[in-house]
Amino acid sequence: MDFINIGLIAFPINFLLLLGAMLIGSFVAKRIGxxxxxxxxxxxxxxxIASLIAARLVFVIAYFDMYQNAPLSILNILDGGxxxxxxxxxxxxGVIWYAWRxxxxxxPLLLAALTGGxxxxxxAVAATAVFAVPVQxxxxxxxxxxGSPVQFSSLVGKPMVVNLWATWCPPCIREMPVLRDAQKNNPEVIFVFANQGESADAIQKFLDREGLNLDNVLLDPRIELSSQTQSQGLPTTLFFDAKGALVDRRTGELSAATLAQRIEGIAPRDIDPQLQYERPEKKDEDSAVTHQ
Structure with a gap:
């Protein structure tokens, strides 16, 4: 779980850790100062602030080819990049520079920085232990x-990106083109679009309206994936390795760059040849999951 709910609002755990550390460091700085x-x-x-800017800038440079077509998206730090x-x-x-100058x-600066750090x-260690991503x-x-069933476990054998979404979710809709393009550009990774709790008719109408051509659009009528992976918000994107271990997740909207970063973490190297991969499609052409 990468978010924590406080009341009706979900906050990124990493953001809360950084803010908490900064507030503690600021308190120490005030007392000693x-x-x-x-x-x-x-x-x-x-x-x-300078460290946040540097972290964002280096990420943007590393994935600049994915930002150059939409330069204003560089300012959207909510993508988590x-x-x-x-x-x-x-x-x-920065601390060393100011301490020297x-x-x-x-x-007091060094003590405050060390305390905050x-x-x-x-x-971070505590959050990793408490909110560890389930591996099964x-x-x-x-x-x-x-209407035909497919077992989620039958997909094991390739790295897999599973998007938990709904047609009523605005960020889900906004990130769909990013996921669609990634599906086309990463044939070594299987993408699954698992709708949470809606009917096939509602999903089909949505796909038609948005003009989306996606492989592996599936229904999760009992919202089992959200429950079993402890996913508490939409959209949530799950990243599985070739052996079926859940190694990463992103709650919230993805950009092309942050999606590419996470795909790199599960990109195939040595896929076990004994692991069988079965696409969630029927044998005849008319019943394929692909939305035409």
């Missing part, structure tokens, strides 16, 4: 648009 009659809190916030390594390096460099603020590290393959029976 007050004793020494110096104000280091603004420096700490400058470092924090950041380089953690770049952010950490920028934060360390402003000698009278060195001690330690809080973030402890929180979900045992769910899905349904094709024609």
């Amino acid at each position: 007050r004793r020494q009659n110096v104000d280091v809190e603004p420096l700490l916030w400058r470092v924090f 950041f380089s953690p390594a770049a952010g950490i390096l920028a934060a360390v460099a 402003v000698r009278e603020k060195r001690r 330690a809080a973030w590290a402890v929180g 393959m979900p045992q769910a029976e899905l349904v094709r648009l024609d």
Whole structure:
């Protein structure tokens, strides 16, 4: 689970960890700075903001070919596209720079930064333990648009991207073209569009209206995939390796760049030849899952 619900609002866990660490560091900066009659809190916030900018900038550069056709999407930080390594390096460099340049603020700045960094590290480890992604393959029976059943476990054998979505979900609709293009451009990965709880008729009308041509549009009438993978919001995209282990997830809208980043994490290297892969299609052409 990468989000946590507070009331009716879902917040990214990583965002809460960063904000919590920054607030702790800011508190320490205030306390120590007050004793020494110096104000280091603004420096700490400058470092924090600069590290976020660096993390975003490095990610955008790495996936620039996916942003260049829609440059304004670079500003959409809600797609989750950041380089953690770049952010950490920028934060360390910023703290060292200010500690060297402003000698009278060195001690409180270093103590505040170390405290905030330690809080973030402890929180990240705890979140990993508490909100660990389940590794077992979900045992769910899905349904094709024609009403015939397909076992989710029968898809094991290739890396797989499973999008949990609904026709009434605006971010689900917005990211559909991104997923459609990724399906065309990544034949080594199977994409499954598992609708959560809606009828085949409603789904078919939606696909027709949006002009979407997608393979593997399936129904999850009992919302089993959301339940078994502890997914609490839509859209949620699940990333399985070739052996069926759930290794990553994204709750919220994906951009082409953040989707590509996650696909790289499950891209096939040495797929076990003993693992059989079965597309969720019937033998005759008319009953294929592909939406024409």
